[in-house]
Amino acid sequence: MTTVTRRRTKLLRSQHIFAGTSLTPIMVYMMFFTLLPMVWAVLITLFRYSPTRQGGLLGLGGGNPFVALRNYVDLFSGSPNGQLFRISVKNTLIFALLVLPLNLVVTLPLAVLIESVRQRFKVIFRTIYFLPTVTSLVAVAIIWGTVYNPTFGLLNLALKALGLPGKPWLSDATTRILGVPLPMLCVIVTYVWQDMGYNLVIFIAGLQGIPEVFHEAALVDGANAWQRFWRITLPLLRSTLTFVIVMTMLSSWQQFVLVDVMMGHGGPSNTTRTLVLHVYETAFRYQEMGLAATVAMALFLIIIVTTLVQMRLLRKEWEY
Amino acid sequence: MATADTMTKNRVSAASLREKPGFSKRRRVSTPGTIGLWIGRMLVYGLLIAGCLVTLAPFLWMLSNSFKSSTEIVRLPPTLIPENPTLQSYRTIFTDPHVPLARFYLNSIIVTASVTGLILFTSSLAGFVFAKYQFFGKNLLFTLTLATMMIPFQVVMIPLYLIINRLHLVDNLTGLIVPAGVSAFGIFLMRQFIESIPGELIDAARIDGASEIGIYGRVVLPQMGPALATLGIFQFMGTWNDYLWPLIVITTTERRTLPVMLTWYNSQHGSRYDLTMAASVLVILPILIVYFLFQRWIVRGIALTGFK
Numbered sequence: 001m002t003t004v005t006r007r008r009t010k011l012l013r014s015q016h017i018f019a020g021t022s023l024t025p026i027m028v029y030m031m032f033f034t035l036l037p038m039v040w041a042v043l044i045t046l047f048r049y050s051p052t053r054q055g056g057l058l059g060l061g062g063g064n065p066f067v068a069l070r071n072y073v074d075l076f077s078g079s080p081n082g083q084l085f086r087i088s089v090k091n092t093l094i095f096a097l098l099v100l101p102l103n104l105v106v107t108l109p110l111a112v113l114i115e116s117v118r119q120r121f122k123v124i125f126r127t128i129y130f131l132p133t134v135t136s137l138v139a140v141a142i143i144w145g146t147v148y149n150p151t152f153g154l155l156n157l158a159l160k161a162l163g164l165p166g167k168p169w170l171s172d173a174t175t176r177i178l179g180v181p182l183p184m185l186c187v188i189v190t191y192v193w194q195d196m197g198y199n200l201v202i203f204i205a206g207l208q209g210i211p212e213v214f215h216e217a218a219l220v221d222g223a224n225a226w227q228r229f230w231r232i233t234l235p236l237l238r239s240t241l242t243f244v245i246v247m248t249m250l251s252s253w254q255q256f257v258l259v260d261v262m263m264g265h266g267g268p269s270n271t272t273r274t275l276v277l278h279v280y281e282t283a284f285r286y287q288e289m290g291l292a293a294t295v296a297m298a299l300f301l302i303i304i305v306t307t308l309v310q311m312r313l314l315r316k317e318w319e320y
Numbered sequence: 321m322a323t324a325d326t327m328t329k330n331r332v333s334a335a336s337l338r339e340k341p342g343f344s345k346r347r348r349v350s351t352p353g354t355i356g357l358w359i360g361r362m363l364v365y366g367l368l369i370a371g372c373l374v375t376l377a378p379f380l381w382m383l384s385n386s387f388k389s390s391t392e393i394v395r396l397p398p399t400l401i402p403e404n405p406t407l408q409s410y411r412t413i414f415t416d417p418h419v420p421l422a423r424f425y426l427n428s429i430i431v432t433a434s435v436t437g438l439i440l441f442t443s444s445l446a447g448f449v450f451a452k453y454q455f456f457g458k459n460l461l462f463t464l465t466l467a468t469m470m471i472p473f474q475v476v477m478i479p480l481y482l483i484i485n486r487l488h489l490v491d492n493l494t495g496l497i498v499p500a501g502v503s504a505f506g507i508f509l510m511r512q513f514i515e516s517i518p519g520e521l522i523d524a525a526r527i528d529g530a531s532e533i534g535i536y537g538r539v540v541l542p543q544m545g546p547a548l549a550t551l552g553i554f555q556f557m558g559t560w561n562d563y564l565w566p567l568i569v570i571t572t573t574e575r576r577t578l579p580v581m582l583t584w585y586n587s588q589h590g591s592r593y594d595l596t597m598a599a600s601v602l603v604i605l606p607i608l609i610v611y612f613l614f615q616r617w618i619v620r621g622i623a624l625t626g627f628k
Contacts, residue, residue: 018532030502040479205623
């Protein structure tokens with residue numbers, strides 16, 4: 001009896017030792033590269049910070065003086081940084097709020113169409129539509145840069161063939177469509193083209209998850225395709241839709257590669273300066289890391305709010 | 321009774337509809353006739369094919385330009401299909417002494433393979449411990465892990481750079497690998513998967529005298545093929561295409577990874593579309609091969625996990 005208990009405690013102890021020795025380093029490792037930078041990021045916002053200057057603990061203080069909340073105040077002031085910050089917030093909002101509906105308007109009907117064709121074609125279509133999503137965004141930016149090129153570009157070539165006038169797509173900041181400058185629209189179109197494959201695959205999975213019985217029942221009741229889409233597919237796709245909306249929003253808030261590679265430093269009259277681009281340039285071009293971290297906090301706030309809204313929406317979810 | 325009758329009738333007709341994938345039954349129930357249905361299907365295919373053309377056009381444009389000669393690329397109006405297809409641009413890139421192409425590929429391979437390997441190891445091990453062991457503070461620790469998923473990279477990239485700077489890893493491939501070695505999402509995914517492995521299997525191994533690390537290596541890991549493949553492929557693609565972090569960390573040309581090399585090459589030869597397009601083809605090619613090889617895993621992975 002005692003030997004059994006002793007063996008059991010020994011077994012339990014060896015389990016504890018294993019769990020401790022394997023998990024502790026991984027957790028320390030993870031916290032070192034997530035929690036520590038998060039705390040540091042918050043602290044930096046309270047200082048004028050450049051890595052080139054000497055400071056105390058974590059480089060704070062000394063050559064990097066404490067400025068209290070002045071970096072935050074600066075975001076709302078008339079300083080060049082404040083103005084650029086507000087422009088980049090506006091641009092990021094325009095970008096995300098246009099990408100979302102455009103993406104949904106393309107991907108949802110496309111998913112329904114793809115779901116309706118034969119299995120063999122379904123796979124072919126899905127493969128093709130997903131191609132841009134796996135392509136490096138840098139390459140996408142460079143390829144589309146040549147598509148938009150005013151003299152040698154594919155877009156103006158196609159317009160000319162249709163008898164329409166071409167445009168200097170990426171440099172014309174004065175032309176606005178629905179109040180959105182042309183360069184920004186070009187970036188948005190490129191992003192939707194690149195990103196749609198992802199949502200498409202999720203929608204197709206969502207559609208396949210809807211029990212066929214519902215559609216058959218509606219079919220028997222004489223509902224046409226249009227009615228079936230609005231009355232059955234869409235309501236039953238609600239959780240998928242919520243997920244897709246939030247994921248699209250989250251990645252849109254963080255857009256950097258396209259605007260940086262395609263447009264350079266914010267594009268003509270800063271029409272394509274997004275928040276992340278602004279953080280990047282302030283921190284690594286101008287070495288103003290205190291200011292940059294403060295701008296990053298604004299981005300963090302937007303992302304947290306989006307995530308909280310998602311949690312709220314998903315809590316009300318019902319299942320079929 | 322009457323309702324029950326109609327219900328069974330409905331179920332029968334629904335079942336017979338499911339058995340025959342064709343449209344014979346549907347035609348009888350829905351109003352449009354044969355011709356209407358045929359037109360509808362042609363319209364669906366037409367739309368889908370038109371969409372494919374829009375999707376493929378930029379790729380074809382890139383390919384077409386990469387095969388043009390340096391004289392044809394500047395001709396006006398531009399040609400859609402190269403008149404004299406040539407490998408000139410590819411040859412220029414391969415023989416340019418300022419562009420150590422093999423080096424860039426090697427950099428990307430080293431970084432991607434190391435990060436993917438590290439993530440698979442740390443995620444599966446931590447996931448295993450979270451799934452199958454009981455210890456004080458487990459729930460708190462796991463919640464904390466999930467919470468770190470909410471921290472976007474762009475918010476912590478400045479302090480991350482400062483950390484890398486203090487570790488003297490700036491302009492070093494190790495600086496690209498080390499901060500990416502643990503993924504909270506990976507741990508979460510692996511835990512979910514390992515929880516479905518029966519505990520009896522692990523207990524049986526224990527009775528047979530297996531050590532805990534032996535259980536991880538010989539019992540758990542062999543069962544995790546699909547989960548590891550999904551996580552591995554996505555991590556591979558994400559790291560391979562990563563741009564912002566290498567842009568910040570790497571300053572020397574020879575240490576660049578492919579995406580950063582591409583923007584650098586583009587800034588050097590911005591007006592030579594034959595060259596930049598050929599370079600783009602060379603950067604895209606490996607990831608497209610991976611995509612075609614593992615397509616089924618990728619699609620299933622997204623559908624299951626919402627990985628992005």
